[in-house]
Amino acid sequence: MTEIAILSGKGGTGKSSLSAALATLASKVVVADCDVDAANLHLVLHPDNYREETYVSGQKAVIDAAKCSHCGACMDYCRFDAIRQTNHTFQVIETACDGCQLCTRVCPEEAISMVNQDKSRWFAADIPNGKMIHARLAPGEDNSGRLVNLVRDQAREAALELNTDLILIDGPPGIGCPAISSLTGIDKVVLVSEPSKSGIHDLKRIVKLAQHFRVKIYVVINKYDLSSSLSKALEDWCQLMRIPIIGKLPFDRLVVDAMVNGESITNWAPDSAISHEIRKIWNKLIQHE
Amino acid sequence: MKIAVASGKGGTGKTLLATNLFNVIQQSGYAVDLIDCDAEEPNDQQFIKGKLQGQQLVTQNIPVIDKDRCTFCGKCQEFCQYNAIIIVRSHQHIRVFEDLCHDCGACGYACQSGAISWQAKTTGTLTTYEYNQHSLLVEGRIAVGVYSSVPLISQAIKGAKPEQITILDAPPGTSCPFIATVNEADFVVLVTEPTPFGLNDLRLSVQALQHLNIPFGVVINRGGLGNQDVHRFLTENKLPLLDEIPFDRRIAQLYSEGELITNNISAYNKQFQELFIRIKKQIEHDRDSHT
Ligand code: SF4
Ligand code: SF4
Ligand code: SF4
Ligand code: SF4
Numbered sequence: 001m002t003e004i005a006i007l008s009g010k011g012g013t014g015k016s017s018l019s020a021a022l023a024t025l026a027s028k029v030v031v032a033d034c035d036v037d038a039a040n041l042h043l044v045l046h047p048d049n050y051r052e053e054t055y056v057s058g059q060k061a062v063i064d065a066a067k068c069s070h071c072g073a074c075m076d077y078c079r080f081d082a083i084r085q086t087n088h089t090f091q092v093i094e095t096a097c098d099g100c101q102l103c104t105r106v107c108p109e110e111a112i113s114m115v116n117q118d119k120s121r122w123f124a125a126d127i128p129n130g131k132m133i134h135a136r137l138a139p140g141e142d143n144s145g146r147l148v149n150l151v152r153d154q155a156r157e158a159a160l161e162l163n164t165d166l167i168l169i170d171g172p173p174g175i176g177c178p179a180i181s182s183l184t185g186i187d188k189v190v191l192v193s194e195p196s197k198s199g200i201h202d203l204k205r206i207v208k209l210a211q212h213f214r215v216k217i218y219v220v221i222n223k224y225d226l227s228s229s230l231s232k233a234l235e236d237w238c239q240l241m242r243i244p245i246i247g248k249l250p251f252d253r254l255v256v257d258a259m260v261n262g263e264s265i266t267n268w269a270p271d272s273a274i275s276h277e278i279r280k281i282w283n284k285l286i287q288h289e
Numbered sequence: 290m291k292i293a294v295a296s297g298k299g300g301t302g303k304t305l306l307a308t309n310l311f312n313v314i315q316q317s318g319y320a321v322d323l324i325d326c327d328a329e330e331p332n333d334q335q336f337i338k339g340k341l342q343g344q345q346l347v348t349q350n351i352p353v354i355d356k357d358r359c360t361f362c363g364k365c366q367e368f369c370q371y372n373a374i375i376i377v378r379s380h381q382h383i384r385v386f387e388d389l390c391h392d393c394g395a396c397g398y399a400c401q402s403g404a405i406s407w408q409a410k411t412t413g414t415l416t417t418y419e420y421n422q423h424s425l426l427v428e429g430r431i432a433v434g435v436y437s438s439v440p441l442i443s444q445a446i447k448g449a450k451p452e453q454i455t456i457l458d459a460p461p462g463t464s465c466p467f468i469a470t471v472n473e474a475d476f477v478v479l480v481t482e483p484t485p486f487g488l489n490d491l492r493l494s495v496q497a498l499q500h501l502n503i504p505f506g507v508v509i510n511r512g513g514l515g516n517q518d519v520h521r522f523l524t525e526n527k528l529p530l531l532d533e534i535p536f537d538r539r540i541a542q543l544y545s546e547g548e549l550i551t552n553n554i555s556a557y558n559k560q561f562q563e564l565f566i567r568i569k570k571q572i573e574h575d576r577d578s579h580t
Pocket of ligand 1: 060061077078079080081082083092096097098099100101102103104393
């Protein structure tokens with residue numbers, strides 16, 4: 001099985017638009033949208049969900065006011081400042097609670113219980129050229145790294161069912177836990193960068209992370225025409241690091257038009273220069289072994 | 290007064306808004322600080338080039354186990370919800386996985402043998418820069434591999450001076466680091482793009498802020514690209530549109546070079562001044578309608 005991830009280190013580099021285009025170019029593929037905090041791919045790939053499941057992201061404490069004797073022990077012990085006292089009632093601040101359960105253990109009245117955080121969902125869906133696994137993390141729920149792992153496990157199962165070897169992962173921004181979960185055990189990663197000072201800085205950080213996982217790295221420079229000097233600096237750095245640049249895409253309003261019309265750029269304007277370039281990227285990506 | 294600048298996704302112009310807003314406010318003579326709470330990818334400092342004033346290490350506690358006192362009873366492992374302690378009793382082996390530890394204190398409470406003490410571990414830094422005498426930039430930066438930026442963000446915001454304006458550059462998304470930032474704000478400026486992706490992310494952020502009951506307004510960045518659906522969404526839901534920054538290649542270019550548009554293009558300086566006035570009015574309006 002070949003797992004290819006598209007990552008960027010930071011948002012807004014056009015990663016999802018490129019992922020969507022590559023996904024529609026594949027002949028038979030399972031797409032895993034691992035940008036679970038701000039999933040967008042479904043707006044272009046129009047998945048037809050055949051399965052919806054609850055994802056329990058964690059637990060939060062709740063105090064039963066009827067049992068509470070106002071001793072204050074929970075507040076003293078909680079290291080997350082998640083318990084507050086307002087006119088004699090003790091309450092858990094949901095957004096601050098980390099779910100550590102220490103309060104339930106110190107409470108002499110057994111007034112505190114833990115409830116599941118169960119507002120997040122994940123989905124399995126059909127798309128014209130395969131299957132798609134995607135998820136929606138509810139606001140304020142965490143553990144997105146674990147959800148990414150779940151999406152990837154389901155994608156592998158779907159690939160077996162579909163009898164395909166190819167999984168395409170649209171990764172999350174950042175270099176934190178969900179990005180790490182998207183990188184572990186994959187074969188190739190495409191890093192989408194752009195020629196700006198912060199773009200170069202972010203690329204360096206994510207390359208370091210990818211190298212740590214011994215993944216084959218490819219770079220695509222998006223909006224390369226934004227600054228020729230910074231674009232050159234990006235290319236020089238990649239050359240120095242022996243990282244192949246498999247494509248350079250200009251800024252093109254057509255990409256936004258395609259998105260507005262709910263299509264990938266390669267489907268919306270197949271004859272455009274940018275679609276041509278993206279097809280070249282795709283061919284290099286699947287040929288390079 | 291704390292104003293958070295947030296967006297459902299990175300790269301929509303959140304940093305552009307936060308840094309230029311900060312710039313025009315300080316130009317108007319107000320004392321204003323900027324706190325970069327986007328601790329995984331802080332980059333305000335590339336635009337606000339101040340003088341380094343100091344750096345503070347942020348730490349968390351990690352349990353240290355005294356093997357002479359430990360009876361390998363297993364209680365600490367049982368109490369740890371994060372699988373950060375592993376005990377192999379038969380081998381008299383106990384180990385703490387620092388990267389998994391959330392500093393909750395449960396293991397210390399569990400241990401009856403007095404075998405657990407605490408040690409500080411650095412999880413990030415808060416760096417302060419002085420900018421034009423009366424303004425500071427505080428940059429939060431999390432070390433690679435730390436489980437959450439929330440404790441660092443909370444500490445950074447704690448330093449905000451209540452009597453003056455503080456801009457918080459919030460982390461992207463709607464998960465815990467975002468909540469930890471906007472929860473401390475009096476008002477949130479949500480930045481979005483007039484595209485389907487932008488609208489999708491905006492919807493999620495609006496949901497979260499309404500749930501938390503935090504007043505907010507919306508700024509559309511790269512106006513003129515995409516379509517009218519974001520405008521329609523705002524009108525239908527009676528959400529205040531604070532401003533629209535046009536799609537302009539000059540903005541993208543200045544931004545890529547680490548320059549402030551309010552220092553380089555006077556029309557944008559004026560636009561941001563007016564945006565600040567509109568934000569102030571909106572805050573007053575929200576305050577009045579609450580009382
Ligand atoms: S579960 Fe932990 S974080 Fe939550 S309220 Fe109890 S002690 Fe605090
Ligand atoms: S520890 Fe239990 S009894 Fe004491 S204040 Fe907390 S909830 Fe109430
Ligand atoms: S402090 Fe909490 S998270 Fe850390 S090892 Fe102890 S019980 Fe586990
Ligand atoms: S609770 Fe204390 S005595 Fe028991 S295994 Fe843990 S450290 Fe050792």
